[in-house]
Amino acid sequence: MISGFCLIFFCFTSTGRGNSDACLTEFVDLIELNHFFDQQGRHVYDQVIFYERHPGNGKYHVRAWCLVEDRESLNRRPVKDVHNDLYRVDWLDTDLRVLRSIRSKLYRESWSQVDPERTDKKQLDERLRLSLVQPSQRRQSAEDRITKESLPRRGNEIPSQVTVNIDPSQSIASQKSP
DSSP: OHHHHHHHHHHHHHTTOOTTTHHHHHHHSSEEEEEEEEETTTTEEEEEEEEEEETTTTTTEEEEEEOSSGGGOOOOEEETTTTTTTEEEEEEEEETTEEEEEEOOEEEEEEESSSHHHHHHSSOGGGGGGOOOOOOOOOOOHHHHHHHHSSSSOTSSSSSSSEEEEOGGGGGTTTOOO
């Protein structure tokens, strides 16, 4: 309970500072919670799969997937947001150090002995998948830019704007051929 609250608090406080990379929110066409079982019927793992609908053939193709863990901070189980009638999955992407929030109008839950993500990989190569949004390079804050621009320049630095005066009499169009 406490770690979930901290995760939500992190999202609000980070976005309140104006850092757009703090919480990556995006929409997918379908979120699936898949429970995978082996051939003996034993539960192996749970995964969340994010799909995008192909505009040409209308089939759903995997964009990304992630395992569901039992730890509260990495639960990743889809929940219904009653305020906007969307399903969402929120988690802290520890690899990229960013909070992710994936949302969709459609949700399904499945129990299978065949991994839907691997099946989709046979139909559409993994390299051709539309991936989740990557955080952009951290932008320099406005305060840093103002400070840098207000510092006195040294003589050997190149100014940020260069003005070039062109003599129209020397242009190619005004030169006469011999």
